[in-house]
Amino acid sequence: MVNEVYEKWLHHPNLDPSYKEVLANMSEKEKNDAFYTTIEFGTAGMRGLLGPGTNRINLHTIRKANAGFAQYICAHGEEAKKRGIAIGYDNRHMSYEFAMDSAKMLATFGITSYVFESLRPTPELSFAVRHFHCxxxxxxxASHNPKEYNGYKLYDEKGCQLVPHLAEQVIERVNAVEDELAxxxxxxxxxxxxxxxxGKEVDEAYYEKVLGIQLNPQIAKDxxxxxxxxxxxxxxxxVKEVYTRAGYHFVAVEEQCTPxxxxxxxxxxNPEEAGAYELALEYAKREAADIILVCDPDADRMGVGVKHHGEYKLLTGNQSGAVLIEYIFSQLKAKNQMPPNPVMFNTVVTSDLGEKIADKYGVATEKTLTGFKFIGEKVAKYEATNEKQYVFGYEESYGSLIQPFVRDKDAPQACLMLAEAACYYKAQGKTLVDVLYDLYAELGYYEESQKSLTLAGQxxxxxxxxxxxxxxxxxxxxLGGSAVVRFEDYKECRVVENGKEFELTGFTKSDxxxxxxxxGSWIAIRPSGTEPKCKFYYCIKGSSLEDAHEKTLSYQQAIDDLIK
Known part of the structure; x- marks a missing residue:
């Protein structure tokens, strides 16, 4: 079957000429990996290695996805076609070509599109959908993935990534396309x-909204x-534009500013990995900077480094999220701006610390599956009912949303709010690490970590x-010397606790x-939706940071022994 499909691609008259040589030089292993399956939508849409093949991101698999999406749009009538689709793209190989090809494919179905003139952040694409009422x-x-990857994400009319019941309608139509090469x-x-x-019209509207999230815009920034x-x-x-307009003092890592x-x-x-901070740390030491902010290529994730006692400490997504929650909620309360029924959203693999901070300020926490689309779905639900009011949403994977005029993770918003928090606490003689340690002392000591088992190919x-x-x-x-007191299986929708089994509700089935x-600790395991990885999440509670760290190592070893 693999060789049959391979030969069809190699000799097809419509094959894009750029793929011919790559196909001709493939080894048997490369052929199998490129053709053994069809690339599918995961937690963040369709993402994979660039190159020819049914299991790759290329012009032909993008066209197949667009043909299915176009049929989905057409099924919603002429008004949907007229409202159209906003299209954005990042700096990756073929991003511009895929974006323009998408617009052209949609046009053949009579569908309007609004394509950015040059690369823009993912959150601004979400904003553009809402701005143009698309x-x-x-x-x-491909977000934070390595350079060999690219991807394709679909959004609904609220600027939220398609949730499963909508994505399934698209996937059904995509799978019905028998020949992507045709x-x-x-x-x-x-x-x-x-x-x-x-371009500029959307930029200006977006910047205005981002600048509007400031809680203390007049704070001393010098x-x-x-x-x-x-x-x-x-x-x-x-980010440069927002910082300049807001009056923050920043130095950009110029070597990393070219697209x-x-x-x-x-x-x-990837801001989840230490290598992303290497050059920024050199700059920070030279400039005696207070904080380092690192954004991923599509600017939905933000990583943070903080100067503390003369050394730079890199915060995890859970830790920077905790600091943002403490700052935002404390300021909303102090200014009497906390809404009557506030709610925060995070995921089932996000640390317990954020929820404890929210409890302190009377904010309810609701958990979703991994993927910010599920948070966006919750935002839309309460926007319609006003039963609860959104005050924050975040994931452990370095992504947060301060205000929901965007319906995806938004690093420019996070960068602006984190800078404001740094100024606020420095005026009190504190670093952001001090704030985090104060939270540990008050609410419990946690070490959150993630390990991945990478296993490529079929x-x-x-x-x-x-x-x-x-x-x-x-x-x-x-596990690791501690009793398992509760087990949750999100695929089989079951919970086992105190020897009893009952149904797990409120979530779409997920592996x-x-x-x-x-x-008081927990461990979660899931396959990545976008990479060939099995991910292991640890939220380990200890009597001190040192104790939490030692226990984390013990639990990680226990899991390693289990999966050998």
Whole structure:
């Protein structure tokens, strides 16, 4: 089957010429990996390695996705086609080409599109959908993945990534496209008039909204210096613009400000990894900076480094989220601006610390599955009912949303609020690390970490499924010397607690396992929706930071032993 599909691609008259040589030089292993399956939508849309093949991101698989999406739009009538689709893209290889090809494919179906003139952040694409009252959106990005990747994310009319019941309607139509190579994106001259180029108007409207999130816009800013890097990506212009207009003192890592698809001047564009901070740390030491802010290529995630006792400490997404929650909620309360029924959203793999801070300020916490689209869905629900009022949303994976005029993670918003918090606390003689440690002393000591088992290719995907199947069937009673007091299986929708089994409700089925331990810790396991990885999340509670760290190492070893 693999060779049959491979030969079809290699000799097809519509094959894009750029793929011919790559296909001709593929090894048997490369052929199998490129053609053994069809690339699918995951937690963040369709994402994968660039190159020819049904299991790759290329012009033909993008066209297949667009054909399915176009049919989905057409099924909603002429008004949906007229409202159209906003399209954005980042700095990666082929992002511009995929975005323009998407607009052309939609045009052949009579669908209007609004395409950014140049690269823009993912949150601004979400904003553009809402700004133009579009029926939906497309963002071409692989987020924080390595340079070999690209991706394609779909948005609904509220600027939120498609949730499962909507994505399934698109996927059904995509899968019905039998031959992606037969598709052409060749609109007529009249159809090309449906493609509109957008830019400054949306930028200005977005900047105005971002600047509007400030809680203390007049705060003294002269004593705080920021090192900022966009990691060669889309945050470069918007974050600089917002900081300049708000009056913050920042130094950009110039070597990483060019929109380079090869990420030439950084070991990794992922703020979850220490390599993303290497050059920024050099700048910080030279400039004696207070904080370092690192954005991923599509500017939905923000990483933070803080100067504390002369050294720079990198915060996890859980830790920076906790600091933002404390600052925002304390200021809302002090200014009597906390709404009557405030609610915060995070995910089932996000630390317990944030929820404890929210409890302190009388804010309810609701958990969702991993993927910010589920938070966006919750925002829309309460926007309609006004039963509760949104005050914050975040994930452990370094993404947050301060105010929901965007319906995705928004690093420019996070950068602005984090800078404000740094100024506020420095005036009190505190660093952001001091704030975090005060929270630990008040609410409990936590160490949150994540480990990934990377297993590429068909065999790797099968091995990941085997690991989860074995764990699902094995009723663990103990992990690392601590009793398992509760087990949640989000795929089979069941909970086991105190020897009793009952239904897990309130979540879409998802391949996630979560173990709660007697000492107040938990461990969660899930396959990545966008990379060939099995992810292990640890939220470990201790009597001190040192104790939490030692217990984390013990639990990680216990899991490693289980999956050997």
């Amino acid at each position: 029926f939906g959106g497309i963002m071409v990005t 598709l052409c994106a060749n609109p007529t001259a009249e159809q090309e008039q449906l493609i509109h180029v957008i 004593d705080v210096k920021i090192i900022f890097t966009p990691e060669h990506g889309t945050a470069n212009i918007p 380079d698809p090869d990420f030439s001047n950084t070991p990794t564009p 065999e790797g995907a099968q091995r990941i499924q085997e690991i989860l199947a074995i764990l699902r069937k094995t009723q663990l009673q103990d 996630v396992l979560k173990y709660y331990l007697a000492d």
